[in-house]
Every structure is written in C-alpha cells, then in structure tokens.
Amino acid sequence: MNSDFINKARQYIKCKNSAKKRIKQCFYPGCPNESINSHILQRQGILDQISINSHLWTFEKDVFEENEFAFKRTGLKKAFSFNGFCNTHDTELFKEIESGMIDFTSYRTNLLFTLRTVYDEIYKKMVYANTRDCLLKNDTTLFDKDKLQEESENAKLAIDDLNTLSGKILYDLDNNSQQFVFQNRTLPQIGICLSSFFTYDTSEEIEQIEKEKGSNLERYTELFMTIFPYKNNTKLIIAYEKIDEEKVKDYVDEFFLSNNPEICYKKITNLTIFNCQNKVFSEDFFNEKIRGIEYKYIEATQFMLNEENKIERTSYDINFYDNSFKDDFVGLNFQLT
Ligand SMILES: [Zn+2]
Structure with a gap:
C-alpha cells in the first residue's frame, strides 16, 4: 500500500x-433528547435467532481493503444498529x-x-x-x-x-x-436479515420521463423491503405507497405467488446481492453460501455501484435455497461491457 x-x-x-x-x-420530530444506540431489528427474538455466540457477519465498505468491501464477523451489539432515537x-x-x-x-x-x-x-x-x-x-x-x-x-x-x-x-x-400497501409472507428459514430500499423505476425509465417532462422527477417509486428470521422461519415484508399501487402491483405480487415460491426465492436472492447494502448474515449462511466466494459478492456490489451498469428489475437465475447456489453464482456473468 x-x-x-x-x-x-x-x-x-x-x-x-x-x-x-x-x-x-x-x-422523532421536535424531540430535543439525545439519541441512543438502537437496533434496526430487535435483538430479542429476531437478531439473536441467527447469531452464534452473539456474532453475525456484516458486509461493509472498508477503505483499507483494496477492493473497498469486506465481510466482517461483528458483535451483535454493533451489528445492524444505529443512533436514531432517544x-x-x-x-x-x-x-x-x-x-x-x-x-x-x-x-x-x-x-x-x-x-x-x-x-x-x-x-x-x-x-x-x-x-x-x-x-x-x-x-x-x-x-x-x-x-x-x-x-x-x-x-x-x-x-x-x-x-x-x-x-x-x-x-x-x-x-x-393507511397511505401504504403492505404484503408479507413466511419463507423457509434462511440466515439473512436485511432492510432495504429499492427504486422501482429503472434509470432508463426515469431518463425517458424526465426528457418528456423537461424537468426532474419530483419523486421516485420506492419499494421497502425487510427480511428477518422469526419463529424458526423467515419473514418477508414489502411495502409501497398506495399512490403507486397501479404501477407496482404486478411486480410485487410475483413475490407472493403461493404456487410458485421459486420466483420469490430468486428475486430475494438477486435483491440481497445486487440491490441491498444493509444486510447481516448468520454464521451458517456465511459458511454455506458465502465463504470462499466473497470476491463474487464484492464484484456484484462494485458492478451495481457503477453508474453504467444497472440491472435494476432484471433477475438472474440464482437462488439461495438451491444447493447449487454457489456454483450458479460463481458462473454468473454480469459484466455488461
Ligand atoms: Zn425522542
């Protein structure tokens, strides 16, 4: 160095x-008190379900690493927390x-x-x-x-x-x-906790609309996604604003097809890898789905952070629940040059 x-x-x-x-x-609006360190998802009953010896794996920007990102084994107290409220x-x-x-x-x-x-x-x-x-x-x-x-x-x-x-x-x-629409479902247990925003509009669509309007969009259509372990299963909650219902309903409904859960599994795999940086993993998940192929996760993140490469609503054929996940992911070619 x-x-x-x-x-x-x-x-x-x-x-x-x-x-x-x-x-x-x-x-909290108007509150003058000092904030304390609190967890995005509560420790008891949620984060402690996927932690071993009070540790989890985080994926973070690390400026001392040459490729700028790294997986780190982190104490439960520090993982997934922020100073937000008194x-x-x-x-x-x-x-x-x-x-x-x-x-x-x-x-x-x-x-x-x-x-x-x-x-x-x-x-x-x-x-x-x-x-x-x-x-x-x-x-x-x-x-x-x-x-x-x-x-x-x-x-x-x-x-x-x-x-x-x-x-x-x-x-x-x-x-x-009730200005929002929520959908949730129970998934087979998987050692992931994430909370994330996802802009539904693709860069191309935004560019097109802004060109037609001659001005910047006042607001984007956002989807809010939360995945966490709960009572020996995993919960998925997706939320959006009611005013966007017509636009996003079909897309969101695909996560909730009861006769074809594979679609949901693939979508959350793609979102976890490509669209979400706020995530933690259990030791088991790290060992089974990440260890040895950390570089691929880092490549995927860098790929998405590059303005030129937006996969956005595209979903690749990868699924955390498949035994072949690691091979499928390693074999995936997302380098759009
Ligand atoms: Zn307060």
Whole structure:
C-alpha cells in the first residue's frame, strides 16, 4: 500500500467517525433528547435467532481493503444498529413490535417495521453527507472535491425525500390514514436479515420521463423491503405507497405467488446481492453460501455501484435455497461491457 492510499483511508475514517458523533439528536420530530444506540431489528427474538455466540457477519465498505468491501464477523451489539432515537421514543414508538407475539396481519406492525427501515436509511445518508462535508473542509488534494460535493448534495436531497416519507408514516400511526400497501409472507428459514430500499423505476425509465417532462422527477417509486428470521422461519415484508399501487402491483405480487415460491426465492436472492447494502448474515449462511466466494459478492456490489451498469428489475437465475447456489453464482456473468 502506498502512503497516499493510507493517508486517504485515514482521513476518511477520521471524518466518518466525527460524522457519526455529530448525529446526536433523537429523530422523532421536535424531540430535543439525545439519541441512543438502537437496533434496526430487535435483538430479542429476531437478531439473536441467527447469531452464534452473539456474532453475525456484516458486509461493509472498508477503505483499507483494496477492493473497498469486506465481510466482517461483528458483535451483535454493533451489528445492524444505529443512533436514531432517544430512550423514550425507541421504547414507546416500537413497543408493539418488540413484544414476543408480533401480529403480522396488523397494518401498524408492518408500518412500524418500515418506519425503522426509513430512519436507518436517514441515519446512513446523514453519516455519508457529514463525512463528505468533513473531507471537503480538509486541506488535501487526495480527494476529488467536485465529486464529494455532488455526493453530499445528492445525499441531502435523498434525506429530504426520506423525511417526507417518515412524516407520512408517523401521520398514519396517529390517524389510521393507511397511505401504504403492505404484503408479507413466511419463507423457509434462511440466515439473512436485511432492510432495504429499492427504486422501482429503472434509470432508463426515469431518463425517458424526465426528457418528456423537461424537468426532474419530483419523486421516485420506492419499494421497502425487510427480511428477518422469526419463529424458526423467515419473514418477508414489502411495502409501497398506495399512490403507486397501479404501477407496482404486478411486480410485487410475483413475490407472493403461493404456487410458485421459486420466483420469490430468486428475486430475494438477486435483491440481497445486487440491490441491498444493509444486510447481516448468520454464521451458517456465511459458511454455506458465502465463504470462499466473497470476491463474487464484492464484484456484484462494485458492478451495481457503477453508474453504467444497472440491472435494476432484471433477475438472474440464482437462488439461495438451491444447493447449487454457489456454483450458479460463481458462473454468473454480469459484466455488461
Ligand atoms: Zn425522542
């Protein structure tokens, strides 16, 4: 490693740590209290179901690694957590989904799981923007400052959109206005926990609409996805805004075909690998589906992060539930050059 590389990585880590420290206030609108470290999915009954000796595997950006991403064995306390709420809001707001019996037919249950996903995403985007703002203040030529500026501005726009969305969810919780559509299903147990956003519109579609309109789209059509272990099975929840129902219904329904679960399995495999960075894995899952082919997961992530390569709603023929998954994935050629 040359000294520029090490210097750059050091500056990045320093700014990321200070970016995290700057996020102190509870996310609940108007609450002045200091936030505490809380889990995106509760430890008891969910995260502890897939952890061994209180450890899980995370997949993270690592600036000290040459290819920038790495799987890491992480303590349960650190994995899948963020500083979002004060003690009162963390306890009060999510009380209904923290108890032993969770009623998945309830609109509020689904809403609360989605709210946590939204706030976690806000937190991640804040860390991302603050890190870039900190690097921009540094007197250094190691970074492309125009790029940092653009990344910071884009993250702030995304935070505004997410705040609008969390506002709608909080309104729903108080008013029973039901502005969202939720679908959930039980899957055979698999050692994955993820919460994720997925923009339904493809880049090509967005470009086309914006060209016709002559201006930027005011909002994208987002799908919110949560997968987690629950009572010896795995739960999948997909949510979207009711105003998008006509557009996304057919696509989302494919996850819930009871006569052909294979379609669902393949879709969640693709989404986990290509579209979602907020995920943790159990030791068993890591050993069976990841160990030895880590490079392929990293390649897939880098492929997706490249603006030129968008597979978006495409789904490859890979399925975590197949015994041949590793071979199928290794043999997959997604290099669209
Ligand atoms: Zn609070």
